[in-house]
Amino acid sequence: xxxxxxxxxxxxxxxxxxxxxxxxxxxxxxxxxxxxxxxxxxxxxxxxxxxxxxxxxxxxxxxxxxxxxxxxxxxxxxxxxxxxxxxxxxxxxxxxxxxxxxxxxxxxxxxxxxxxxxxxxxxxxxxxxxxxxxxxxxxxxxxxxxxxxxxxxxxxxxxxxxxxxxxxxxxxxxxxxxxxxxxxxxxxxxxxxxxxxxxxxxxxxxxxxxxxxxxxxxxxxxxxxxxxxxxxxxxxxxxxxxxxxxxxxxxxxxxxxxxxxxxxxxxxxxxxxxxxxxxxxxxxxxxxxxxxxxxxxxxxxxxxxxxxxxxxxxxxxxxxxxxxxxxxxxxxxxxxxxxxxxxxxxxxxxxxxxxxxxxxxxxxxxxxxxxxxxxxxxxxxxxxxxxxxxxxxxxxxxxxxxxxxx
Numbered sequence: 001x002x003x004x005x006x007x008x009x010x011x012x013x014x015x016x017x018x019x020x021x022x023x024x025x026x027x028x029x030x031x032x033x034x035x036x037x038x039x040x041x042x043x044x045x046x047x048x049x050x051x052x053x054x055x056x057x058x059x060x061x062x063x064x065x066x067x068x069x070x071x072x073x074x075x076x077x078x079x080x081x082x083x084x085x086x087x088x089x090x091x092x093x094x095x096x097x098x099x100x101x102x103x104x105x106x107x108x109x110x111x112x113x114x115x116x117x118x119x120x121x122x123x124x125x126x127x128x129x130x131x132x133x134x135x136x137x138x139x140x141x142x143x144x145x146x147x148x149x150x151x152x153x154x155x156x157x158x159x160x161x162x163x164x165x166x167x168x169x170x171x172x173x174x175x176x177x178x179x180x181x182x183x184x185x186x187x188x189x190x191x192x193x194x195x196x197x198x199x200x201x202x203x204x205x206x207x208x209x210x211x212x213x214x215x216x217x218x219x220x221x222x223x224x225x226x227x228x229x230x231x232x233x234x235x236x237x238x239x240x241x242x243x244x245x246x247x248x249x250x251x252x253x254x255x256x257x258x259x260x261x262x263x264x265x266x267x268x269x270x271x272x273x274x275x276x277x278x279x280x281x282x283x284x285x286x287x288x289x290x291x292x293x294x295x296x297x298x299x300x301x302x303x304x305x306x307x308x309x310x311x312x313x314x315x316x317x318x319x320x321x322x323x324x325x326x327x328x329x330x331x332x333x334x335x336x337x338x339x340x341x342x343x344x345x346x347x348x349x350x351x352x353x354x355x356x357x358x359x360x361x362x363x364x365x366x367x368x369x370x371x372x373x374x375x376x377x378x379x380x381x382x383x384x385x386x387x388x389x390x391x392x393x394x395x396x397x398x399x400x401x402x403x404x405x406x
Contacts, residue, residue, distance in 0.1 A: 003201055003401045005164035007224040008277035009353040010403035011061060016162075016396060017054055017261040018067040018155045020046045020068060020387075022120035026151035035153055039389045046386035048157075053360070053382045053394065060354040060380075065401070067155060067280070070189045072115035080192035081111070087184050088118065088149060097134035102130045102148060102404050111130050118185060123150035154179050157392045157401040160235075160270070162186045163217030165228060166253040168202025169401075170244055172217060173210035175235040183207040204247050206238070216242035217395055218270025224406060226255035227322035231271025234264035242297070244307065249299035254321055257297040260315070274397045278377050280406055282329040283319075284368070286344045288337075291315040296322075333371040343368050347393025354380070356406070358396040362387075 003014070020043060027040045051100045054064050075081045085106055090100040105127050106114060125144035142148075154160070161182040162171045168364065174180050175193065187207040189197050205215055219231035230241050241259050245361055248254035259372065268274050272287035291312045300306040310318050320328045335343070348365035361369050362384035369379045372402065 001195075001199060002167070003164065003169075003199060004044075005166050005222055005403050005404060006166055006398050006406050007280070008221055009014060009279055009356045010406050011097060011355045012057065012353075012400055013061065014063045014065060014402040015057060015159045015398050016070070017050070017057075018066055018119075018158050019050050019054070019067065020153075020156055022116065023151040023153045024122055026147075027153055035121075035151065035385045037153060037390045041153075041386050041389050049383040049387050049398075051203050051387070053387075054224055055300055056360055056380050057354060057398070060358070060365060062354065065160060066234075067185075067189075068115050069121060070193055070195070070228075071118065071185050071302050072112040074189050074193045075111040075114050077192045077194075080188050081114070083192075083333050084118070084184060084188050087224055088181060091280060094148065095138040096138055097136035098138045098148070100134070101127060101131050101139075117150065118153050118181075119155055121147050122149040123147055125390070150178070150181065151187075152182055153172075154390065155182055155185070156387070156390060157396040158220070159217040159283070159392075159396050161217065162190070162399055163220045164401055165203075165204055165220065165222050165248065166400070168204050168251070168253060170205035170215060170217070170220070171203065171207040172205055173208055173212075173214045173240065174216060175214045175237075193229070195318060198377065200246075202253065203246050204253075205235030206335060210240065210243065213237060213240040215244055217353075217399065218392075219278060220274045221271060223319070224280060225323045228254050229258045229260060229271070229319070229322075232259050233260045233262045233268065233270055234266070245305060246296045246303065247303075250303065255290075255298070258318060259295045259297060261293040261295075262323055266300070266391070269344060269391065270396075273347065273391070273393075274344065274349055275360075276349055276351050276395055277353060278331070278351070278359055278372070279353070281325055281327075282331060282351050282357075282375075284331045284333075284351060284372060286349050287332050287335065287340045288344060322365075329375075331375055331377075332374060333368045335367050339367055344392075346388055347391070349396045351371065351379075352394035352398050354396045362393055364388075 023321040216235040219236040221229040230238035246256040348368035353357040
């Protein structure tokens with residue numbers, strides 16, 4: 001099968017989601033900040049909300065692929081299982097005795113149970129309930145509730161760890177330590193899962209191997225006509241953007257990459273928290289973001305890049321030219337400053353297009369959704385009272401792997 005994403009708005013056909021699970025029960029008031037959540041979640045309610053989200057995507061014609069199922073099927077491949085365990089059970093992190101104990105614990109798990117454990121995390125107490133205590137100084141310094149393998153609640157936001165551009169995928173090097181193990185899981189899925197192995201797609205970014213050249217999918221908008229819009233946010237580095245741009249150009253997979261300057265702050269951690277695409281010529285944009293300076297990267301001679309800077313006032317014209325349009329339509333809901341800030345915090349602009357002019361949005365952002373409807377956009381509402389506690393909306397929670405061409 002061919003996997004391809006050439007736009008933000010072509011009809012969605014296949015998408016990777018992660019239904020929240022046991023990892024969410026590991027969030028506490030003490031560790032939530034380290035794990036990048038604003039509050040602890042009510043798991044059962046979050047699952048109800050997520051199930052409604054998945055049903056909405058299926059109703060629009062998309063096949064939903066669940067991350068934990070993909071990971072379990074990947075770990076059933078012996079080479080994949082060995083690679084993942086070699087990576088996450090590195091003796092340099094645990095010491096050899098503790099690493100051996102963790103391997104003994106893992107050896108007793110089925111592929112399905114191991115997949116759940118890699119996402120939910122493992123504590124010292126859980127390990128020692130399954131295997132004899134080794135002579136490990138590392139383990140002796142920990143209490144029973146300390147995590148040996150950390151929980152990965154941010155797997156909920158499948159957009160960030162990998163993102164598809166044209167006929168390939170960027171498996172991303174993540175900025176925050178709490179998210180780096182997610183990349184191990186996604187890289188294994190794309191390399192060994194029977195659905196993807198041998199599918200012949202390009203790799204634009206090679207996960208943790210990219211090191212400090214970070215790039216996260218929430219900053220990457222495949223706007224169409226060979227153009228990619230990327231946010232230079234607190235999570236995506238200029239070097240990460242350069243590397244992916246060079247690989248896209250070398251393969252002829254993009255004609256230009258437009259880098260947009262962004263504030264480095266949690267409220268606007270990714271470009272898609274303040275701006276997303278609605279149809280082939282329309283965007284929704286948060287009023288507090290506004291037009292920003294842009295830099296257009298194009299292929300130069302000998303694999304080099306050419307870079308042209310543009311003032312903030314030119315941003316919308318830059319987008320229009322890249323799309324081959326006379327103008328783009330940028331919809332900014334006419335709200336007072338308090339409403340605008342509140343709805344942006346609750347992912348009002350983080351909508352997922354399931355077809356041109358049809359988007360999925362959180363139901364709580366009433367003012368934004370009403371305005372979009374008044375401008376001809378069909379808005380499919382889903383609940384997000386619990387899901388939004390990690391600061392992510394419908395686009396964040398989805399990794400499209402196949403869209404129809406426009």
